[in-house]
Amino acid sequence: MNTPGSLTYVYAVTHxxxxLGDALAGLHGIGQAPLRFLPLAADTADIAPGTPHASLAFVAGDVPEQDFNETALKKNFEDLGWLEHVARTHHDVVQAVAAxxxxxxxxxxxxxxxxxxxRQALSAQQAVFTQRLDQLRAHTEYGVKIYLTPDTTEPPPAAPAPPASPGKAYLEARRAQRHSRDAVYQQAEQAAETIEALASRHATQRVRHAPQRGELTGPQENVLNDAYLIPDDQAGQFQAAIADAARSFPGLRIEVTGPWAPYSFAMPAPDPADAPEPPR
Incomplete structure (x- = not known):
């Protein structure tokens, strides 16, 4: 039951x-609010144990209405400190459940x-939630990222050459830099193909995210940002295969992240027929 002046914040769906109930008793959500299961019916005795979806529940907690109503959220999403705190707490709760x-x-x-x-929202989507949870059972998400490091995109030191005019020297330097970058991008493309082939031996699903930019990558350029859903009994083989492949591309930084809760696979990817048409 909600406390006065609060809204119901839901973190995840689980069984x-x-x-898990014992673990939730020791965890707290946003604002140090206690967490609770929110099953389909307010009185769990109303749900027969053998019925489909009987154990389905939200992991939920209370949050202040004044901070999470529609108007407040529009303002708070501009506050990076507030946003980071909420995102980190949300992630910590999800990871604790996923463990x-x-x-x-x-x-x-x-x-x-x-x-x-x-509960109405949970009931409306219970079949989809149950099917998806069954598909994700004993699977974990891992990320694979490829970065171009700054030193790999700098032109190599030029060999001694006869003096050239400033204009010619500038053009030659630009040409060398362009050739160097082209070579690095070609290597990154080869690395991406190699990783995709290796990962396909272990992953059951893949999602290709847009490369990260700005403060998330620092001076390095992120050119691949994929997520893979890996069966738990193959996680070690997957990580070892990617690490071994990375040694063949010394000009790149190839990073495996995780294990993560399956954020990228929480819901099925849209059917291509239902996807919006790309701009022309």
Missing amino acids: RSGP RAPVLPLRMATVYQDDHRA
Whole structure:
């Protein structure tokens, strides 16, 4: 039940279990609010144990209505400090659940007016949630990123040459730099193809995210940012295969991240027929 002046914030979908319930009792969400299971019915005795989706539940907590109503969210999303705190807390809760049970992470700042409204949303999507949780069972998300390091895009030192005019020297330097960058990008393309081939031996699904930019990458340029869903019993082989392949591309930084809760695979990818048509 909600406390006065609060909204229901949902972090993830999972199946209720005794061990996970014990773990939730020791965890806190945004604003140090206690976490709770939010099952389909307010009284769990109303759900027969053998019925489909009987154990399905949101992991939820209360948040202040004054900070999470629609108007407040528009303002708070411009506050980087507030946004970082909420994102980090949301992630910590999801990861804690994922360490103990299959989980579908929900989008940050998914809020409902009250528990009743949240249960209505859970009920409306229970079949999809249950199917997806079954598909993700015993699987974990890993990321693979390729970076161009600054020193690999600098032109090599020029050999001694006869003096040239400033204009000619500038053009030659630019040409050498362009050739150097072209070679590095070609190597990155080869690395991406190699990684995709290796990962396909282990992954059940892949999502290609847009390369990261700005403060997330620093001086390095991110040119590949893929997520793979890996069966838990193949995670070690997957990581070893990527690490071994990375040694063949010394001009690049190839990084495996994870294990993560399956953020990239929480819901099925849209069918190509339903995807919006790209601009022409």
